[in-house]
Amino acid sequence: MTALVSETRPVVQYERVGVYKLLLDGPSPGTLRQFYDDTMKGLDEYDAAHHSSLVETLEYYLSHRCSIKDTAVHEVVHRNTVLYKLNKIETITGKKLNEEEDKLDILIALKIKKLFFRTERRMNRRAIVYIINYRQGEFGMFTYEMPTKLYFGKGCVAQSVADMAALGKKALIVTGRSSAKRNGSQDAVVAVLESAGLGWVLFDEVEANPSVETVRNGAELGRKEQVDFVIGIGGGSPMDAAKVIALLCTNDLDDEMLFTGPYGAPPLPIVTVPTTSGTGSEVTKISILTNHKAGTKQGVKSPMLYPKLSLADPSFTMGVPEHVTIDTAIDALSHAIEGYMAKDATPVSDVWAEEALRFFGLHLTQLRGTLSYAVREDLMYASTLAGIVISQAGTTLVHGMGYCLTYYRGFSHGRANGLLLPQYMKLMEESMADKAQRVWELLGFAGSDDFEAFMKDLMPDTVTLSEEEIEKFTTMVMKTASVKATSYDVTAGVVTRIYAHISK
Numbered sequence: 001m002t003a004l005v006s007e008t009r010p011v012v013q014y015e016r017v018g019v020y021k022l023l024l025d026g027p028s029p030g031t032l033r034q035f036y037d038d039t040m041k042g043l044d045e046y047d048a049a050h051h052s053s054l055v056e057t058l059e060y061y062l063s064h065r066c067s068i069k070d071t072a073v074h075e076v077v078h079r080n081t082v083l084y085k086l087n088k089i090e091t092i093t094g095k096k097l098n099e100e101e102d103k104l105d106i107l108i109a110l111k112i113k114k115l116f117f118r119t120e121r122r123m124n125r126r127a128i129v130y131i132i133n134y135r136q137g138e139f140g141m142f143t144y145e146m147p148t149k150l151y152f153g154k155g156c157v158a159q160s161v162a163d164m165a166a167l168g169k170k171a172l173i174v175t176g177r178s179s180a181k182r183n184g185s186q187d188a189v190v191a192v193l194e195s196a197g198l199g200w201v202l203f204d205e206v207e208a209n210p211s212v213e214t215v216r217n218g219a220e221l222g223r224k225e226q227v228d229f230v231i232g233i234g235g236g237s238p239m240d241a242a243k244v245i246a247l248l249c250t251n252d253l254d255d256e257m258l259f260t261g262p263y264g265a266p267p268l269p270i271v272t273v274p275t276t277s278g279t280g281s282e283v284t285k286i287s288i289l290t291n292h293k294a295g296t297k298q299g300v301k302s303p304m305l306y307p308k309l310s311l312a313d314p315s316f317t318m319g320v321p322e323h324v325t326i327d328t329a330i331d332a333l334s335h336a337i338e339g340y341m342a343k344d345a346t347p348v349s350d351v352w353a354e355e356a357l358r359f360f361g362l363h364l365t366q367l368r369g370t371l372s373y374a375v376r377e378d379l380m381y382a383s384t385l386a387g388i389v390i391s392q393a394g395t396t397l398v399h400g401m402g403y404c405l406t407y408y409r410g411f412s413h414g415r416a417n418g419l420l421l422p423q424y425m426k427l428m429e430e431s432m433a434d435k436a437q438r439v440w441e442l443l444g445f446a447g448s449d450d451f452e453a454f455m456k457d458l459m460p461d462t463v464t465l466s467e468e469e470i471e472k473f474t475t476m477v478m479k480t481a482s483v484k485a486t487s488y489d490v491t492a493g494v495v496t497r498i499y500a501h502i503s504k
């Protein structure tokens with residue numbers, strides 16, 4: 001296998017000390033643990049030396065400028081105040097800070113120093129929010145919506161008794177054919193329903209990439225049984241099916257209206273219980289169905305489809321087979337990357353995208369074999385974050401092109417995305433160089449060639465597409481919204497070239 005990653009990839013398997021890559025321009029910190037310990041020691045020593053004034057600290061920083069321990073400051077305030085102070089320092093000392101970058105680096109150091117102390121010397125994810133936002137420049141107008149109440153963590157389903165009881169008296173449980181019965185998720189949900197005195201009925205016929213016909217069957221059962229709410233347990237397929245079943249329980253929609261709306265009545269309340277770490281459907285407002293009439297997969301999208309409640313327990317994913325672990329993780333990675341690069345990306349979605357990417361960076365090389373709970377937990381956390389990202393920013397060309405590979409060639413959703421992602425990143429390196437670079441930093445790759453080598457090893461599938469197929473797929477893709485959502489001038493030639501590349 002080629003050298004997969006740059007030397008800076010963290011070697012500690014499970015470590016949540018976070019923002020080191022933002023801090024260091026200097027040499028690799030070695031392991032994260034080592035870096036963390038060194039940093040804390042450095043801060044203590046620095047405190048002992050008691051550099052009392054900001055001016056002194058600034059000079060100290062400028063003379064060393066290599067790591068956080070050289071930049072400790074006791075005084076941290078709002079960004080503008082700090083900038084004001086820095087400008088004042090320039091006036092007083094006659095020392096000119098050359099670049100805006102210097103100031104930002106100092107700001108970052110100041111902020112981190114403060115967070116170290118405020119959070120009792122433990123890194124806090126919020127730190128990353130602030131730090132990254134400082135790097136964004138001016139924000140345009142954006143919205144943020146995430147109405148789903150999320151419980152996350154081992155045993156979280158049992159915490160939801162009151163939440164479930166608030167949704168009605170009887171639930172329709174929607175699952176795939178078998179996995180929910182084996183991984184403990186269905187039992188955990190049923191236990192909650194029964195302890196709340198609620199009735200339930202089971203629809204366990206959801207296939208991978210669920211069809212319109214399947215969700216219609218589920219809705220028929222839901223209506224007949226007069227259920228009050230719908231619980232989707234499983235990978236993206238049952239969760240997506242549950243969403244549209246809930247919609248069809250309250251709306252009579254023909255196949256065309258189903259995909260376009262408008263939807264008169266809100267759906268029954270939706271609950272999601274993910275058992276793969278991939279789609280993020282547990283927190284999204286979209287459901288992807290196989291529409292045989294259109295000959296592809298299509299989305300039903302509406303803010304009304306946001307689940308009311310999502311119960312994400314990583315322990316349900318412990319027995320996920322290797323190929324599903326890989327495919328679903330790469331689907332989630334694709335969400336984080338595409339959402340980050342999308343035209344509709346927002347400052348808030350970027351924060352979650354970078355955080356999701358950081359977690360993928362820790363574990364991408366560990367997707368094979370037996371995974372520890374800690375890794376499973378990180379993967380579910382990252383995929384849920386990536387779901388929040390696509391709920392704000394949407395997916396782009398990778399998903400648009402991937403649906404044809406799934407529908408016509410039977411590749412799983414995540415694998416289809418994984419086959420296309422490296423070539424997509426090549427486009428992004430052209431049009432979104434800064435963000436592409438940030439992706440590589442967070443994931444620990446040197447660039448798209450390095451990433452492509454890694455992905456070829458992870459997904460060594462061969463795809464052979466005829467010229468006619470490529471032309472047909474290209475025509476279909478060019479009609480989808482994914483083209484416009486992509487931060488690149490996507491022409492039919494670009495799509496054809498990517499399909500041809502993966503079909504070599």
Ligand code: NAP
Binds near residue numbers: 176180183234
């Ligand atoms: P999936 O189709 O839901 O499940 C794939 C396979 O994994 C099934 O055989 C399933 O078995 C099995 N499985 C699920 N959980 C398991 C567990 N804990 N242990 C062992 N096996 C398990 O796969 P997915 O990748 O999660 O979902 C893909 C679908 O989601 C696609 O249709 C895709 O288009 C869609 N998607 C939706 C969104 C969104 O925002 N709504 C985003 C991306 C993708 P059973 O069938 O027996 O359960």
Ligand code: FE
Binds near residue numbers: 279413
């Ligand atoms: Fe996806």
